[in-house]
Amino acid sequence: MAKDKGTKTNGQDGLEQHTTDSSGAYLTTSTGVRINHTDDSLKAGQRGPTLMEDFHFREKMTHFDHERIPERVVHARGSGAHGYFESYGPIPELTKAKLFNEPGRKTPVFVRFSTVVGSRGSADNVRDARGFATKFYTEEGNWDLVGNNMPVFFIQDGIKFPDLVHAIKPEPHHEMPQASAAHDNFWDFISLMPEAMHMIMWVLSDRALPRSYAMMEGFGVHTFRFINENGDSKFVKFHWKPVAGVHAMVWDEMQKVAGKDPDFNRRDLWEAIESGNFPEFELGVQVVDPEDEFAFGFDLLDPTKIIPEELVPVKMIGKMTLNRNLDNFFAETEQIAFHPGHVIPGIDFTNDPLLQGRLFSYVDTQLIRLGGPNFNEIPINRPAAPVHNNQRDGYMRQTINKGKTNYFPNSRGGGCPMMAPEKMGGFVHHMEKVEGHKIRERSDSFKDYFSQAKLFYDSQTAPEKRHILDAFHFELGKVEDKSIRQRMVYMLANVDRELAAAVARGIAVDPPEDEAKIKEVAQDALPPQQGKRTVDHSPALSMSGLKKDTIQGRKIAVLIDEGFDYEAYIAVKDKLEEGKATIEVVSKYQGDLLASNGQSVPVDKSHVTTASVLYDAIYIPGGEKSIDKMSKQGDVLHFINEAYKHCKPLALQGEAIELLNHSALRHLKNVINNSNTTEKTNVTLGVVTTTDHATLDSFASSFAQCIAHHRFWEREEQDKDMIPA
Numbered sequence: 166m167a168k169d170k171g172t173k174t175n176g177q178d179g180l181e182q183h184t185t186d187s188s189g190a191y192l193t194t195s196t197g198v199r200i201n202h203t204d205d206s207l208k209a210g211q212r213g214p215t216l217m218e219d220f221h222f223r224e225k226m227t228h229f230d231h232e233r234i235p236e237r238v239v240h241a242r243g244s245g246a247h248g249y250f251e252s253y254g255p256i257p258e259l260t261k262a263k264l265f266n267e268p269g270r271k272t273p274v275f276v277r278f279s280t281v282v283g284s285r286g287s288a289d290n291v292r293d294a295r296g297f298a299t300k301f302y303t304e305e306g307n308w309d310l311v312g313n314n315m316p317v318f319f320i321q322d323g324i325k326f327p328d329l330v331h332a333i334k335p336e337p338h339h340e341m342p343q344a345s346a347a348h349d350n351f352w353d354f355i356s357l358m359p360e361a362m363h364m365i366m367w368v369l370s371d372r373a374l375p376r377s378y379a380m381m382e383g384f385g386v387h388t389f390r391f392i393n394e395n396g397d398s399k400f401v402k403f404h405w406k407p408v409a410g411v412h413a414m415v416w417d418e419m420q421k422v423a424g425k426d427p428d429f430n431r432r433d434l435w436e437a438i439e440s441g442n443f444p445e446f447e448l449g450v451q452v453v454d455p456e457d458e459f460a461f462g463f464d465l466l467d468p469t470k471i472i473p474e475e476l477v478p479v480k481m482i483g484k485m486t487l488n489r490n491l492d493n494f495f496a497e498t499e500q501i502a503f504h505p506g507h508v509i510p511g512i513d514f515t516n517d518p519l520l521q522g523r524l525f526s527y528v529d530t531q532l533i534r535l536g537g538p539n540f541n542e543i544p545i546n547r548p549a550a551p552v553h554n555n556q557r558d559g560y561m562r563q564t565i566n567k568g569k570t571n572y573f574p575n576s577r578g579g580g581c582p583m584m585a586p587e588k589m590g591g592f593v594h595h596m597e598k599v600e601g602h603k604i605r606e607r608s609d610s611f612k613d614y615f616s617q618a619k620l621f622y623d624s625q626t627a628p629e630k631r632h633i634l635d636a637f638h639f640e641l642g643k644v645e646d647k648s649i650r651q652r653m654v655y656m657l658a659n660v661d662r663e664l665a666a667a668v669a670r671g672i673a674v675d676p677p678e679d680e681a682k683i684k685e686v687a688q689d690a691l692p693p694q695q696g697k698r699t700v701d702h703s704p705a706l707s708m709s710g711l712k713k714d715t716i717q718g719r720k721i722a723v724l725i726d727e728g729f730d731y732e733a734y735i736a737v738k739d740k741l742e743e744g745k746a747t748i749e750v751v752s753k754y755q756g757d758l759l760a761s762n763g764q765s766v767p768v769d770k771s772h773v774t775t776a777s778v779l780y781d782a783i784y785i786p787g788g789e790k791s792i793d794k795m796s797k798q799g800d801v802l803h804f805i806n807e808a809y810k811h812c813k814p815l816a817l818q819g820e821a822i823e824l825l826n827h828s829a830l831r832h833l834k835n836v837i838n839n840s841n842t843t844e845k846t847n848v849t850l851g852v853v854t855t856t857d858h859a860t861l862d863s864f865a866s867s868f869a870q871c872i873a874h875h876r877f878w879e880r881e882e883q884d885k886d887m888i889p890a
């Protein structure tokens with residue numbers, strides 16, 4: 166930063182001067198003195214005491230003792246990646262921010278995805294909101310879009326955040342449970358917080374179980390402002406839309422993955438980038454004219470509300486591609502410091518009281534976490550734009566400022582650094598008229614706590630509703646205090662009576678029939694504002710419509726043993742890899758396996774190093790000998806049964822169809838045999854089969870289509886009993 170980087174737009178170039186590669190280098194102390202021996206401390210004699218003067222030992226040990234820094238108070242568990250944002254622009258009528266001002270303009274970015282509740286070492290696969298924080302290194306300074314994968318939040322005012330986080334984190338007396346909301350403190354708090362109900366519906370939906378960071382949406386949550394060259398302001402909500410479509414996992418599968426591979430999402434992100442399957446997201450905005458501030462049946466400043474996309478469509482303004490993995494996790498992902506207050510000319514705030522609270526909290530938190538006021542000098546936080554100010558000194562100051570003056574106004578420094586007028590890119594805050602009494606109160610326009618929770622629930626498909634019900638049974642089923650469970654059922658009755666009754670049935674409390682209690686828990690709730698723009702159904706809220714016709718980024722296990730059918734193996738492998746999916750060959754042992762035609766294939770994972778829950782789909786090619794062996798392997802049969810239970814596509818070729826007879830899916834064999842299809846490839850509930858070698862190509866295509874479809878929820882319908890009407 167001491168050097169002026171001029172108008173350079175590549176923040177990542179700025180990082181390069183700080184990277185070190187030790188190949189071919191000598192070991193040195195931190196002051197550059199070469200070391201000849203690091204395996205023994207300096208001692209007074211071979212068996213004598215260690216000497217104080219061993220500066221190498223002391224420096225090495227001191228650094229080690231201080232290696233850990235406090236983890237983030239929330240969002241401690243995160244994974245990052247570099248990339249770039251490419252503008253579709255120009256959009257001068259909306260914003261003067263230069264990163265959007267021409268098509269194809271590229272801005273470097275760093276993204277950190279995270280879970281919210283768990284500690285830094287907790288598993289990726291938990292039920293939780295996901296953080297989706299993006300730092301844009303623009304030529305006008307850093308812009309941080311610090312969002313989540315859900316468009317609303319639990320609370321309406323920042324002052325309640327410490328209570329929310331205390332309630333959801335492990336309970337203070339015994340520090341349990343880790344990375345889970347399924348405990349008494351959380352539901353005690355929520356059952357007393359009607360404003361949280363919309364967010365609760367999202368957190369108990371499958372949105373909280375993303376298959377991949379590349380397969381979830383992102384939202385800025387708050388209403389922000391765009392400001393154009395004329396100083397005109399428009400309200401905007403930011404959206405990230407994944408090019409790979411939106412996909413979730415199954416709760417049972419999530420819990421198993423958390424044990425089998427706690428780094429599942431982190432690994433998926435890393436491997437996708439390593440293999441060139443770069444995660445991509447389009448950035449969109451919903452734009453509302455200032456005249457329409459009060460046109461909706463909800464308050465634009467209320468962060469527990471969405472603007473339904475059916476009322477205000479999302480306009481796409483650019484695309485982000487994540488194309489480079491980190492060099493060092495700590496230096497980049499851990500030390501990056503986001504702040505919703507990092508904005509650039511053309512982007513501004515609203516009075517959303519949650520956003521206002523965040524504008525204080527983020528700098529405050531970096532001061533303790535990164536050890537002082539110079540955190541913006543850490544390489545990953547440095548802007549691509551030049552920095553000149555009179556801030557000086559403090560812990561870990563990096564910049565060596567030249568010159569005699571460190572104050573303004575000055576004459577001895579030629580009046581520099583000088584003020585930038587607006588036309589020279591100086592930030593000018595939007596001039597909003599504000600008047601009112603000083604009060605600790607909330608606006609009545611924030612008090613419709615339930616109608617959008619209901620909108621969300623009503624917009625889900627039957628399987629999605631069923632999963633929400635299952636999630637309530639799990640979460641509240643873990644709550645020991647029956648009065649909390651009961652209060653939650655009364656609270657839910659304000660959203661949907663049938664859902665509340667179905668929840669009550671699974672957790673041994675009374676159905677919601679006491680009207681006085683239902684009203685009491687709603688506290689000061691008001692009905693939605695009448696005669697304003699609103700909807701009662703929003704297809705955009707259901708994940709079922711957010712699939713894309715692609716299998717990019719999916720992972721498929723191919724189960725084989727010696728004597729497998731090579732032709733059938735290669736036909737499907739080629740087809741899936743063409744669609745940029747990843748294939749892993751799974752067998753009893755690692756090593757190379759011989760096919761029936763003498764070809765050999767390396768095994769990627771053995772039965773003990775992997776599990777069906779780590780894949781999106783399973784393929785088993787035929788081959789008499791191979792299938793005969795596998796029909797006796799419990800691990801293979803478990804693979805098939807579990808993948809089926811989790812509604813994943815299965816493809817069975819030739820002799821492999823026989824495996825159904827050995828698994829718990831015997832009934833399917835009959836369905837397949839009896840189905841009077843004229844096609845050579847049979848698809849039944851996402852199970853794709855063929856016996857005909859001549860149709861391998863269409864067999865592989867059908868399987869690929871099933872993978873793009875993701876899950877076959879129809880399989881769950883056998884247990885209709887628990888579905889709310």
Ligand code: HDE
Pocket residue numbers: 237238239240243277278279295296297298311312313318322323324326384385386387501502503519520522523526527528530531
């Ligand atoms: Fe955060 N939040 N937050 N938050 N938040 C933090 O900042 C806070 C909120 C979000 O990958 C902390 O550096 C308050 C909403 C993300 O580094 C902290 C309030 C949304 C990340 C903090 C909120 C978020 C954070 C913890 C209520 C979605 C991770 C460490 C007023 C729009 C960023 C840190 C990363 C992190 C405070 C509410 C998203 C303590 C006080 C709403 C993605 O400053």
